[in-house]
Amino acid sequence: MLFNLFNRKYEPRPIFAVLGTDMHCHLVPKVDDGSKCVEESVECLKTLKAVGYNKVIITPHFQTPRFENDEDDIKRRYEELKRQATEAGVDIEMVGVAGEYRIDSGFKKRLENPRFLKISDKYVLVEFSLHQQMMGCDEMIFDMQMKGYEVILAHPERYPYLNVNGVRMEQLKNQGVFFQINVLSLGGFYGEEAKRRAYEMLERGWIEFMGTDTHNTMYAQALRDLSCNRKVEKVLEKYTFMNDTL
């Protein structure tokens, strides 16, 4: 399969250099709904570099029963990708592999025997269902924190049932959950509602991390387009994020 994202009308601009590290993407091939092959991963990694990132942490889904990934298998596949990407001339630094853990019916079991692949050996990236609130979700996060884990909630702007002005969102924030929004939300990639919510949370000072959540070359193209968006560039400069601590 051949991918060529480099002949489009606008050249990508390195506006994400202020973040330094992308800490959320799905570029280990064939383990989730992300990249389908090494070539696709390579093109996406080259795009991340072209829009300004110099480091990347890859975060495959762990979800029951859809993506029953195993931590050791993911680590092996990641190392293989790293070798192949270097061979293919990718010059973004691949600093690690972690997981994006869905808080679902299988998550409780994971908590009993935790083998989490963490970001920078410190943070566990978790996500909620995109459609409906799961009972006991917040308690499981609290449980994780009690066990000593730092928790990052992926894309809070994408959960329509989580009201930005609601007590639940504020409660998560107050109990020390880190929030990560997707950069593509700022350009409306997930719709106007997610975009509005993303800006509102930024305005409240609730966002510590930004991620690309790149799954494939369609996302990569959207990132290249977004890199030409001056408003988004200004937003990235206006707020302070923790990506460069990873």
Ligand SMILES: [Fe+2]
């Ligand atoms: Fe993701």
